[in-house]
Amino acid sequence: MIAHIQAIAATEWRIGMRNRWVLLATCLLLLFSLVLAFLGAAPVGEVKAGRLSVTIASLTTLSVYLVPLISLLLTFDTIAGESERGTLPLLLATPVSRSSVIAGKFLGHVAVLALAITVGFGIAGGLVLALYGGTATDIAALVRLTATAIALGAAFCAIGTIISASTRQSGTAAALAIAVWLIAVVLYDLGLLGLLISAGEGTFARTIFPWLLLANPADAFRLYNLSALDLGSTATGIAGAADGLTFPPIVALGVIGLWIIASLTTAIAVFRRVEP
Amino acid sequence: MNDVLLDIRGVTKRFGAVRALDDVSLQLRAGERLALLGHNGAGKTTLFRAILGFIAPDSGSLSIAGHAPGVLQARRTIAFLPENVAFPKALTGREVIALFARLKGEPVSAADDAMARVGLADAADRRSGTYSKGMRQRLGLAQALLGRPRLLVLDEPTSGLDPLSRNDLYAILAEISQSGAAILLSSHSLTEVEAETDRVSIMRSGRVVADASLRSLHQDAGLPIRIRVKASDETIGEVSGTLGGTRLNGASLELLCPASDKMARLAAISRLGEKVIDVDISTPSLDDVYRHFSARDGREDRQ
Ligand SMILES: Nc1ncnc2c1ncn2[C@@H]1O[C@H](COP(=O)(O)OP(=O)(O)O)[C@@H](O)[C@H]1O
Ligand SMILES: [Mg+2]
Numbered sequence: 001m002i003a004h005i006q007a008i009a010a011t012e013w014r015i016g017m018r019n020r021w022v023l024l025a026t027c028l029l030l031l032f033s034l035v036l037a038f039l040g041a042a043p044v045g046e047v048k049a050g051r052l053s054v055t056i057a058s059l060t061t062l063s064v065y066l067v068p069l070i071s072l073l074l075t076f077d078t079i080a081g082e083s084e085r086g087t088l089p090l091l092l093a094t095p096v097s098r099s100s101v102i103a104g105k106f107l108g109h110v111a112v113l114a115l116a117i118t119v120g121f122g123i124a125g126g127l128v129l130a131l132y133g134g135t136a137t138d139i140a141a142l143v144r145l146t147a148t149a150i151a152l153g154a155a156f157c158a159i160g161t162i163i164s165a166s167t168r169q170s171g172t173a174a175a176l177a178i179a180v181w182l183i184a185v186v187l188y189d190l191g192l193l194g195l196l197i198s199a200g201e202g203t204f205a206r207t208i209f210p211w212l213l214l215a216n217p218a219d220a221f222r223l224y225n226l227s228a229l230d231l232g233s234t235a236t237g238i239a240g241a242a243d244g245l246t247f248p249p250i251v252a253l254g255v256i257g258l259w260i261i262a263s264l265t266t267a268i269a270v271f272r273r274v275e276p
Numbered sequence: 277m278n279d280v281l282l283d284i285r286g287v288t289k290r291f292g293a294v295r296a297l298d299d300v301s302l303q304l305r306a307g308e309r310l311a312l313l314g315h316n317g318a319g320k321t322t323l324f325r326a327i328l329g330f331i332a333p334d335s336g337s338l339s340i341a342g343h344a345p346g347v348l349q350a351r352r353t354i355a356f357l358p359e360n361v362a363f364p365k366a367l368t369g370r371e372v373i374a375l376f377a378r379l380k381g382e383p384v385s386a387a388d389d390a391m392a393r394v395g396l397a398d399a400a401d402r403r404s405g406t407y408s409k410g411m412r413q414r415l416g417l418a419q420a421l422l423g424r425p426r427l428l429v430l431d432e433p434t435s436g437l438d439p440l441s442r443n444d445l446y447a448i449l450a451e452i453s454q455s456g457a458a459i460l461l462s463s464h465s466l467t468e469v470e471a472e473t474d475r476v477s478i479m480r481s482g483r484v485v486a487d488a489s490l491r492s493l494h495q496d497a498g499l500p501i502r503i504r505v506k507a508s509d510e511t512i513g514e515v516s517g518t519l520g521g522t523r524l525n526g527a528s529l530e531l532l533c534p535a536s537d538k539m540a541r542l543a544a545i546s547r548l549g550e551k552v553i554d555v556d557i558s559t560p561s562l563d564d565v566y567r568h569f570s571a572r573d574g575r576e577d578r579q
Contacts (some may be wrong), residue, residue, distance in 0.1 A: 006379035086362040093356035094379040
């Protein structure tokens with residue numbers, strides 16, 4: 001089975017490398033990272049937080065929007081597209097198991113995504129480091145950001161795979177992917193803020209709200225990285241509202257891990273019901 | 277018999293109100309070549325999907341070399357070439373076949389052999405997206421050849437191919453069947469598969485309406501032989517009086533008779549001696565036989 005997973009992952013990787021869209025995503029990520037690193041950080045100057053720390057805080061916010069989007073766009077077509085183009089029957093007539101197909105495709109996509117993120121953040125962070133210097137802590141934060149952004153992307157790759165396995169049409173899958181992105185990255189936070197304001201100070205704000213916030217992998221990612229950075233005042237918006245929450249940051253990573261496992265399991269279950 | 281590779285018994289599959297398969301039974305033995313014929317919508321692809329385990333029948337049973345459809349051993353037994361085969365366009369032909377070799381547990385070197393066998397060695401490093409329909413079909417066949425399958429299932433392998441590529445394809449299939457593999461292929465045309473199969477099954481509206489060798493299919497159809505007799509203007513009256521039949525234009529007449537009466541009718545004609553100028557005999561063509569089975573009271577069935 002490992003050989004099957006490897007073969008499919010290598011194929012997805014190869015297709016990804018030849019896909020202009022993936023190249024575009026990488027360039028986009030790099031461009032945004034550079035803009036944030038050199039323009040976004042300018043007004044802060046040399047205040048108490050180091051230049052690299054501030055850059056990392058900006059990249060964290062960027063990742064919350066861009067990484068789920070890239071991941072969903074990378075994966076929404078993976079099964080639906082094969083179904084539509086008619087390559088699925090051939091694949092599923094071979095001895096490969098459906099779980100190996102999902103696992104292989106997932107790993108291939110995560111590898112492509114990891115490359116894009118590492119290139120984007122690595123070049124931007126590396127340039128800041130070279131020009132302004134940074135402490136060992138800063139470098140650790142950059143590595144942490146890159147690794148957790150890949151984990152966040154993996155969660156959304158798995159979610160995108162569920163979407164792709166649940167429909168035969170690429171178009172429907174694309175619409176679903178955009179809807180999921182809007183909900184996870186924009187609407188969910190807005191809804192939570194609304195709830196928080198209407199509930200006011202009380203049990204909701206102290207006990208339920210933090211967990212609801214954590215339940216969203218994008219928010220979990222943001223909380224983890226910003227709390228690890230310890231920038232305090234830089235954390236604004238909903239992350240600021242979650243300041244002083246009482247769970248250890250590692251729980252946030254656990255949430256992302258749970259999302260990956262649960263989504264992959266669901267994707268396999270959904271794919272098992274597909275009749276090619 | 278233990279060399280039955282494919283055993284289909286009483287399989288029925290409905291899609292809503294449509295009976296795509298209606299009590300279908302078929303057996304296929306090692307080394308045998310069976311062509312499954314039928315119009316569009318007759319149920320050929322549905323039957324293949326059931327054989328591959330993609331869909332479960334509503335009733336009846338299928339067995340592939342003793343295994344249930346879709347289980348690992350069944351998938352190792354079968355190689356499949358779908359109708360309108362497609363591949364990831366960004367991959368080269370060699371990469372596509374190498375992927376299938378790995379999925380089938382074959383060494384990657386088998387990919388090159390398979391590409392050479394279908395005549396794609398020169399195009400192996402081009403992206404499959406640039407291949408013509410015939411090349412795609414051959415790539416699909418290369419994939420099917422990997423791993424010495426015991427049963428080849430090919431859904432309309434020649435549709436859209438020019439006669440030359442069609443002959444190439446049948447030549448490769450003949451080689452495979454000589455090595456002992458069973459072949460099940462579907463087609464629209466009985467004439468085309470005539471020389472290429474041992475047996476034909478004709479499907480109509482989900483049912484198998486004929487399953488026999490070509491020779492017995494002719495007999496089962498019981499289509500009449502057509503004899504045309506040409507006489508002169510003076511003799512046509514007498515000839516027609518003796519033989520019966522229908523007058524055609526001028527001095528010709530047409531006789532329809534069952535195959536068993538052929539010699540008796542010819543003897544009667546030759547007794548007329550010089551009064552007959554010419555005789556033309558036409559036995560029913562394969563297309564006639566196919567039309568007979570695949571369209572017989574077809575309208576009532578369709579509703
Ligand atoms: N997934 C499906 N859903 C509904 N009807 C189907 C489906 N697949 C096939 N059919 C119907 O079943 C019948 C047989 O189709 P098919 O097996 O594709 O025929 P063939 O391959 O002989 O052209 C057709 O009437 C077709 O419309
Ligand atoms: Mg068909």
